[in-house]
Amino acid sequence: MDLRYGMNPHQRARIIDGSAGHIRVLCGVASMINYLDALNAWQLVADAQRATDMVAAASFKHVSPAGAALNGALDETMRETWGLGTAQLGPLAAAYVRARDADPRSSYGDMIAVSEPVDDELAELLATVVSDGIIAPGFAPGTVAKLARKKRGRYVVFEIDPTYRPPATEIRTVFGVAIEQDHDRQAITADLIRSIEGPALTDAATADALLGMITARYTQSNTVVLVRDGMTVGVGAGQQSRVDCTELAGAKARTWWLRRHHSIRDLPLPADLPRQQRLNWQIALAAGTLTTTQHDELAELLTRPHPPIEAREHAAWRRRLSGITLVSDGYLPFRDNIDVAAEHGVAVVVEPTGALHGETIADACREHRITLARTELRLFHH
Numbered sequence: 001m002d003l004r005y006g007m008n009p010h011q012r013a014r015i016i017d018g019s020a021g022h023i024r025v026l027c028g029v030a031s032m033i034n035y036l037d038a039l040n041a042w043q044l045v046a047d048a049q050r051a052t053d054m055v056a057a058a059s060f061k062h063v064s065p066a067g068a069a070l071n072g073a074l075d076e077t078m079r080e081t082w083g084l085g086t087a088q089l090g091p092l093a094a095a096y097v098r099a100r101d102a103d104p105r106s107s108y109g110d111m112i113a114v115s116e117p118v119d120d121e122l123a124e125l126l127a128t129v130v131s132d133g134i135i136a137p138g139f140a141p142g143t144v145a146k147l148a149r150k151k152r153g154r155y156v157v158f159e160i161d162p163t164y165r166p167p168a169t170e171i172r173t174v175f176g177v178a179i180e181q182d183h184d185r186q187a188i189t190a191d192l193i194r195s196i197e198g199p200a201l202t203d204a205a206t207a208d209a210l211l212g213m214i215t216a217r218y219t220q221s222n223t224v225v226l227v228r229d230g231m232t233v234g235v236g237a238g239q240q241s242r243v244d245c246t247e248l249a250g251a252k253a254r255t256w257w258l259r260r261h262h263s264i265r266d267l268p269l270p271a272d273l274p275r276q277q278r279l280n281w282q283i284a285l286a287a288g289t290l291t292t293t294q295h296d297e298l299a300e301l302l303t304r305p306h307p308p309i310e311a312r313e314h315a316a317w318r319r320r321l322s323g324i325t326l327v328s329d330g331y332l333p334f335r336d337n338i339d340v341a342a343e344h345g346v347a348v349v350v351e352p353t354g355a356l357h358g359e360t361i362a363d364a365c366r367e368h369r370i371t372l373a374r375t376e377l378r379l380f381h382h
Contacts, residue, residue, distance in 0.1 A: 004031040022164035027148040028133060028156035034111060036063050038135040038158045041113030044068060044218040046162065049115040051188055051210045054230070056115040057095035059107040064219045064238065066110060067102030069231035070211060071095045077260045081279065083128065093122045098231040100129065103252055105283050108276055111135070111156075118143045126150070130276065137162035186377060188213050193350060197362045198371030201348060204229075205325055205371075209350045212327030213379060221380040224249045224337075225327045226344065233257070233324065234344075242330065246337045249326075250344035251287065257321040257345075258286035261309060268303045321345035329379040331355035338364035346370055352378045 001020070006013035013032040023039070030038075041060040048056035048070065055071040071091035078101045079085065089097065092114055100107045109132050114122065117138030123146040126134065133156030134147065147157050171180045190206050192213075201209060208227040215225045219237045224245035226234035233256045236248030258264055264286050269278050281298060284290050290298065309317070325348040326341050332351050338361060341349060348371045355361055365372040 003035070004029045006032045022161040023135075024159045026139070026144050026157040026159055028151070028154050030133070030156045030158070033062070034133055034156050037061070037111035038113065038133065038156075038160075040218045041065070041111055042135045042158075042160050044214055045113045045115040047188060047214045047217070048211055051214060052207050052230075054207075055091040055095045056211075057092070057099040058113045058215075059096070059099045059102070059110040060113065061106055061110050064223075065099075065215055065232065065235055066106035067099040067232050067235070068211065068215045069095050069098035069102070070207070072098060072230045074098065075260065077101070077265060080265060081275070082125070083275075089125075090119065090121050092116050092119055093125050096122060096125070102232045102256060103235070104276075104279050118147075120146075123147055128275075132156060133158065135160055184217070188217070188377070192375045192377055193373045194375070196372045196374050197365045198369075201371065201373060205348050208325040209327060209348065209373065212325055212350065213375070213377070216327050216329040216381075217379045218381060219329070221329050221382055223329045223381075226250065226253045226346070227325045227327065228253075228323055228345075242328065242333055243336045243340060245328070246326070246332075246340045250340055253321065253324065253344050254318060255283055255287040258309075258314075258317065259283065261286075261317050263306075263309045266306075268306055269301060270303060273301075323347055325350065328352070329381070331358070331378075332361050333357065335360050335364035337361075338368060338370065342368040342370060348373065350375065352376065354378075 001015040003013040005011060037060040040063055041058045044058045045056040052070055058068040059066045071094050074094060074097055078097055082097055108130050111132055112134040114136050117140060118136045119140045120143060123143040135158035137160055144157055147155055166183050168183060169180050170183050171178055188210060193209055207230060212225040212227040215232055216223050219235060222239050222242055222245050224236045225232055226249045234249035234253035236245035239245040259282055264282050267282055322345040324346045326346045328351045330352060331354045333355055334357060349365060350373045353374045353376055362372055
């Protein structure tokens, strides 16, 4: 079966005959990246639901999750951002809102995965967001027709067989070299996690650790994942240095948190400004990445004067961020990761064993009053 294109539009691609009987394209014409995103995202949400017995959703971009979440409560910022008012969402739509809100700038044009069949509520919500496609184990009557209207009929709708289990081995060919390895069948469960420093993990922290481990499993390595209340709030992916992953995930978590400050929430932008443009301004302001030109542009755009957050208030708000679980796909080599984590409200660190300076990591956690847990499972993904 021919695909729309491969990694890039100048590359042709096709599905090898007989290899995709467990997945159907119900709408749209998929590219290779659409397939890579969908298949990785589906595995993430399926694993998350098995591990936690909760509905899960993920928002994928370029073969890594921008966000992943379990069903749970929606805060006021999420309700304002996605125009939900006081409506009580069902578990599927709530899980996706939580996943997309983790990093909504990155989620623009995402591939969505949900662990349960798409219902009317989620289909109606998706009509309001910019997305490239969705993968799910089924669709309620009429929902595919609603989704098919997106992107002038180019929206990609995948249906996956939830009972499918992959072969024991997988093959990748790179520059004429075919490499075969075992498919990673290790179930991620709570009994893999051992507390090393500090008290045993609470049930909530264990659920966050499981979600973080599963998210890391399907994120381009090196990666560090920050999880809070059953949702990722920072994913640092594809960095060559482990501490760069920690700093990137921390910066994203800090931006997520600052979006909840009234000064960012109440930014007086024009009422008719499209949602994504509004979000982009809020995120840039929260992240502190506005250029001089953008500062001038924003000042002209605001409907009334809006003083910036004072440095003291900014620091005080940042210190209120707490209760975060950090999961690393590989061991943390140096204590600088812990020092950075402590600046971003991390209360629990979960890492694989094997670090040469493992005692130094434990000492740093003790100094910062961070609970340290370890597993025997490395979770690299390339």
